[in-house]
Amino acid sequence: MIRPLRIGLVGSGFMGRSHALAWRIAPLVFELPVRPEIVVLADRTEELAAQAARQLAIPRATGDWRDVVRDPEVDLVDITTPNALHKEIALAAIEAGKAVYCEKPLAPSAADARELTEAAERMGLSTFVGFNYLRNPMTRLARELVASGEVGEVWNFRGIHAEDYMSDPGVPWSWRLDPAGGAGAVADLGSHIIAMARFIVGPIDELVADVDTVVTERAITRGGAPVRPVEVDDEARALVRFANGATGTIEASWVATGRKMYLAFELTGSKGSILLNMERMNELRLFVKGQKAGREGYVEIPAGPDHVDYAAFLPAPAHQLGFNEIKAIEVKDIAMAMGGGPAFRPDFREAYEIQRVVDAILLSARERRWVSIDEID
Amino acid sequence: MIRPLRIGLVGSGFMGRSHALAWRIAPLVFELPVRPEIVVLADRTEELAAQAARQLAIPRATGDWRDVVRDPEVDLVDITTPNALHKEIALAAIEAGKAVYCEKPLAPSAADARELTEAAERMGLSTFVGFNYLRNPMTRLARELVASGEVGEVWNFRGIHAEDYMSDPGVPWSWRLDPAGGAGAVADLGSHIIAMARFIVGPIDELVADVDTVVTERAITRGGAPVRPVEVDDEARALVRFANGATGTIEASWVATGRKMYLAFELTGSKGSILLNMERMNELRLFVKGQKAGREGYVEIPAGPDHVDYAAFLPAPAHQLGFNEIKAIEVKDIAMAMGGGPAFRPDFREAYEIQRVVDAILLSARERRWVSIDEID
Amino acid sequence: MIRPLRIGLVGSGFMGRSHALAWRIAPLVFELPVRPEIVVLADRTEELAAQAARQLAIPRATGDWRDVVRDPEVDLVDITTPNALHKEIALAAIEAGKAVYCEKPLAPSAADARELTEAAERMGLSTFVGFNYLRNPMTRLARELVASGEVGEVWNFRGIHAEDYMSDPGVPWSWRLDPAGGAGAVADLGSHIIAMARFIVGPIDELVADVDTVVTERAITRGGAPVRPVEVDDEARALVRFANGATGTIEASWVATGRKMYLAFELTGSKGSILLNMERMNELRLFVKGQKAGREGYVEIPAGPDHVDYAAFLPAPAHQLGFNEIKAIEVKDIAMAMGGGPAFRPDFREAYEIQRVVDAILLSARERRWVSIDEID
C-alpha cells in the first residue's frame, strides 16, 4: 500500500475548492507514488470551515489556520487564502517543518518571497507554487517547441494577462486592493504571464515599465459611495529583455473590459511562431517556416493524447480539458515530487524570481527608468 | 446523514473512467440529496477489473457483469460497455429491480430500445442515458434561447457530428463495426446530434436519408490485410422535418478526416440564430435581430457563472469546463432524480425516441424514400 | 495595338456596377489580349441609364436593352438584369450573333437554359456565366487540392449558401419572389453552391431534396400589409450523390437570420480535408493526414501571391482581395477567352448543368423522391 500524503488545506474560496477537486481527481487518473488525502480544512471561521469541509468531504475543519500548521497529521500545508496572508501562514508551516504548496503570488514582495524561500531551503523542505496555466498541455507543447528548436531562436515574446473583474467602478474595495498585498493587477495577473515567459523563454534581465490606476476610488461595500482610494495598479506593462537575447512585452490588467481569461502570448522565433491564449486553452497555433508554397499558414493544433498529461483524462483529441483538470495536473506533479519523483517547478525560489520581476516593474514605474532584475534583492 | 446511492459500474474504458471521475466530482461541487458511491466495478476479466478498480479507488471488482446486476448492495447499474452489450446488461439489471444508467446509444435498434423502455417502465424503475453534451451549459443556453422565444420561431436546424477516428483505413475492425451493434456512425455519433436536435427543437416527424461506407474492408488487427467487410455506415445524412414545422439536416461521420469533436449545429430562428460547436464547447454564438444599425453581428458568449451549472465548478467566466465536468453535471442530474428531484431526461423512453430516428435513417437509406418516424415501432 | 472588346452592359444594379468596375480594373492589373470597353449601358428607363452611365463613365445610354443587342458596335452583351429577364435578352443577343455574358442563374429552368445553350452553340458563340466565387483564388486552391490528389479521394462535400436578406417578413415582394424567375433561394443562392460543388468535386448524379417557405406572404411595398403569397422557396436542401462516388449535402437559404455571405463548404477526402467560407474569403483551411504526432491540425492558409491570380492585385499575402476584384478576375478570364485564350467555364452549357440540379431539387421536393439528374432535360 502506498503511503498517504496528508494535506492541510487553508482556504475554501475559488482556489480552495479547485485544489480540493484537484486532489481528488489526480489519483483517479494518474498513477501516483503517494495517496493524497485532505485531512483538515481551515477557513476564516469555524462555521465557514465546517460547512465547506462537509461539502468537500474533508473530515476535519477549523477556524484557525494555525491548527493546520501545527497538526502532526499534516504533511503538506496547502495555502489558498487571500494573497496578503500567504507569507505568515507559509512561514509558520515552514517552521513546523511542513512541505508547503501556496497559490500564486507567493508573497507581496520579492524580499518576502526570498525570506520564505530561504527559510524553506534552510529546512530542506519541498515547496510548490500554483501557477496552474504552466500545467496546460498546450503550454507544455509551447515550451517543447522552443526547447527543441522547432521554432528556432526566440526573437520576441508578446505576453498579456487581462481580465475585467475590476473594470466595473462599482466593484467595492477588497483584499485584492490592499497594498499590504504588494501590488494590484501586476501581482495578481501579471505574475501568471511572467511565470509563463520564464517557463517558455527563460529569465528576464531587465525591463522598463509603466503602471496606472483607472478606478481611483472604490466603495467599501457594493452600492456605497466610492470613498476608499485605490493605491495599487489596475494595469501594468513592461518592455523586457531576456537573458538569452529575446525581447518582448509583458502586460497585465484587471480592468480589461470584456476580457475574462485573456492570458495569452505571441512568440516569434527565427524558424516559427506560436500563439497561445487561455481563452481557448485547448488549442495552440503554430507556424513553421519552409512549408510548400501556397500551403503556408498557422496550424491550429487541438489538445490531444499526443500531448503530455492529456491522455490521463481523455483518450480522444479535442474533447477538452477544463481549468480544474489543469489544476489536477499540478497537484499530480506535486504528488510526484513528494513521492520522490522529479523536482517541481515553480517552487518558492522560482516564485521569488517571478516576484523579482513584479517588483522590478513597480520600481521601474515609480522611478521611470530601466531596471535590472539584479537590483531587486 | 444523507443516504448513499450505491453504484455498480460496468466497463472501465473511455466512458467507464469518465463516469468514475464524474461520480467523484459531482458531490464535491453540487449539493446532492444522495451520496454516490461506486461500490463495485465489472470488466471483461477479473484482472482488468481489479487493476482499474485499484486506480479508480473502487472497493470491489469482478470479471462478470452479472455479479454487479445481482449485487444487493447496488442501487444503480451504470453501463459503459461496447454498444452491443447494452441490452443484455440493462435487461438483467431491470429484472433485478435496479435503476439503470446506460451510455448512448441505448440499444442496436428501436425495437430493442422499446423493449428495454417498457421493461423498465413496467418495473417502475428510473432510467438514464448518457448523452452528455446535452449537459453542457452552452447547450442548455441554446435550449433556453429557443424555449424563451429569444430567437423566435425555429426555421432551420443544421446539425452534424463528425469525427475522424475511422478515417484511417488502417484502423482495424472493432466492436463499433459489428452490425449486431445496429449501425455505424449514425448510431455512434448521429445519436448525439439527434438527441441535440430533439432537446433544442423538438420531435422529428419524418426524414429522408442516405448512408455510405467509404472504407469497405478492414483488417482484423492493425497492420493486417483488409479482409473483413465493413457492413455499417461510415457516414449518414438526412433531411428532416420537425413536428413544430422546423426543417433541417442531420449528419454523422466517423471518417471526417481532420475533425476530432465536431458536434455542431446552426439554428436559424425568425428573430435570431444560434451557432454551437463542441470543438469550442465553452462558447455559444448568438445573433439577435433588431440591433442598432452598424452594430449588428453574432455575439460570442463565453460560458460563465450566469449559465446553468457552471458556477458549481468555477466562479469566473471563460475559465472553461472540460468534457469530464460535463459528465459530472450529468451524474449530478441523475443523483438529483434518484434523490427525489426532477425527472431526468434522456431516460430510456427518450433514448428509444432517438433510436427511432436512427432506425428511420437506416430504413430511408435502404428504401430510398421519405420515412415517417411513426413507421418505426 | 490590341483590338477592343466592345461591351454592351444591360443593368446597373448591384451586379451591373460590379461588372462595370471589373471591366475597368481587369486591364489595369492583367495583360489582356483584347482591350475591354463598355460602349453602351441599358437600364429600365433612359433616365436611369443615363444617370448610371454618367457615373460609370460609359459613353452611351439607353432605356431599351434591344438597342444594345442590335448595336453593331457591341461584341459582347453583358446581362445583369433581374433573373426573369435573362432569357429574353440572351436569346436576342444570340440571334444578333453576339457573345453573351450573363449573371447567374442563367434561366428560370433547365429547359430554358438548354434552349439558350443550344441556340448559342448553333451560332458558335462564346458564352459566359457569372458565378464569381469560382474565381476566388482560394476556390481555385481548393480545386487544385482535389485535382492534385493532395486531399485524396473525395468522400464528402457539405455545402451551403445562406444569407438573410429575406429573413425580415417586412421585406416586400420583389422580382426575386416571382415564380416566373423559376425558384427562390435554391435558384438565387443554391446555384452558387451547386456551381462550387461541380467545380471542385464534379457532376452530381442524383439527389433527394426538400424545400420550404417560412414567410408565406409579403407586402407589395415596405410597410404594407402582407397580402401577396410567396410561391417560391425560402430554404432548400438536398442529399446528393456525385458521379465519382462522393456524397454530400447542398443547402440554400435566404432567410438565414444573421448570415450575410455564408457560401461555405467542408470537403472531406481520404487524405485530407478543406474548409472554405466566403465570409472570410481570403482564407482556406486545410488538413492533411500524416503530420508529426502532436503537430496535427488545420492550417489556416491566407490568400497570397503563391495562389493563382492574386499577385496581379497585391504582391503581399493576407492583404486581401475584395468581392469586386474577384469579379475582375472573372472578366479577365472572359477577355482571355474572347482573345483566343482558354475556353471559359462556366459557359451556358455548364450553367444548364447547374440549372438541371436546381430543377432536380424542385422536382424531388415536389414529388418527395430521389431524382436522377438525367430526368431533367
Next chain:
Amino acid sequence: MIRPLRIGLVGSGFMGRSHALAWRIAPLVFELPVRPEIVVLADRTEELAAQAARQLAIPRATGDWRDVVRDPEVDLVDITTPNALHKEIALAAIEAGKAVYCEKPLAPSAADARELTEAAERMGLSTFVGFNYLRNPMTRLARELVASGEVGEVWNFRGIHAEDYMSDPGVPWSWRLDPAGGAGAVADLGSHIIAMARFIVGPIDELVADVDTVVTERAITRGGAPVRPVEVDDEARALVRFANGATGTIEASWVATGRKMYLAFELTGSKGSILLNMERMNELRLFVKGQKAGREGYVEIPAGPDHVDYAAFLPAPAHQLGFNEIKAIEVKDIAMAMGGGPAFRPDFREAYEIQRVVDAILLSARERRWVSIDEID
C-alpha cells in the same frame, strides 16, 4: 463638366500600382467634385516607366521624376517611391506649387517632415499622406465608437503592426534597410500603428521604447554571403501615454515569422472594448458593458452598407472590400479635399506628428529613458 484633377504619379511598384487602380476606381463608385486623371508616370528608367504606363493606361511616361514635378499639366504629384526619396521629390513638388500626395512614411525624420510641412504650409498647398488603413470603414467605426462615447473613456490601447517580409535572413539588403531612410520596422510599419493610435485615441505625450535587430547582416543580393551590416531596427516597442490619460503599448516588427498583415489593436474603454485586426479587415469586434446576464460577449460586426464608404462598393454586408478599395477610399477623400470638400487628414502636418513619435521611439531606445514627444522638434 467637372474640372479634371491631373495627377503625376511617381513610382509603379506595389504602391504605385495600387494608387493607379484607386484613382480609376474612385470616380466610378463615388460622386467626386473633380475628375481624376493620371497624366504622367515617372519611374527609375524611361523603359520601366513606359512599360508600366502602358499597362496602367497612363498616356505619358518618363524616367525622371523631375519631369513630373515641373509639368504644368500636373495638379497633384503622387509619390510612391522608396521612402528615402520622398523628401526630395516632395520638396521639389512644393516648390513647383503642386499639391502633394505622398505614401507613408513621409520622411526619414521628424525634422525632415517638419521642413516639408512648413514648406507646403508656406505655399498654402494641400498635402496628403497615404496611411490607407485609416480609411477602412471598420477603422472609421472604431473611431466613431470612441468619439461617440459608446466605449466610454479610453483606458488602454494595445497596438501592433507585425509582418514577416524580413524574417528570412536570406532576404537581401534593400532600400528598406538604408539608414538614410531613417529607421526600419518602426518607420515602415510602426508609423501605421502610430497613425492608428492617434486617429482613434489622440496624441501621445510621452513614451519609453526599445528596439532591436535580429538579423544583423544581410547579403547584397539573394543567395550572396551576408556581408552588409543591418543598421536599422527589425523590431520596436514602446510604452506610451496619451494626452487624454490613456496608456498603452505600440509595437512594430518586420521579422514576425508567420504574420503577413497583422496591423491590430485592442482598445479598452470604461464602457466597452474594441478589437480590430487587418488580417480580417472586414470585421470589428465590439464588447459593450451592461448586456443581459448570460448574453454578454464580443459582437463580431461584419463590414456592411451601414458603415461609412462601404455602400459605394457593395450593397450587401460581409461581401468584403479589398486592400485596393480601401486605397480608393483614400483617393476619394483626396479628390473631395481638392474639390473644396473637407480637409484631408493625415496631411503633412499629421505625418510630421506621427514621425515625431517614431523619432521619440528611436531616441528613447538610444538613451534608454522616457522621452516626451515635445523633445522632438
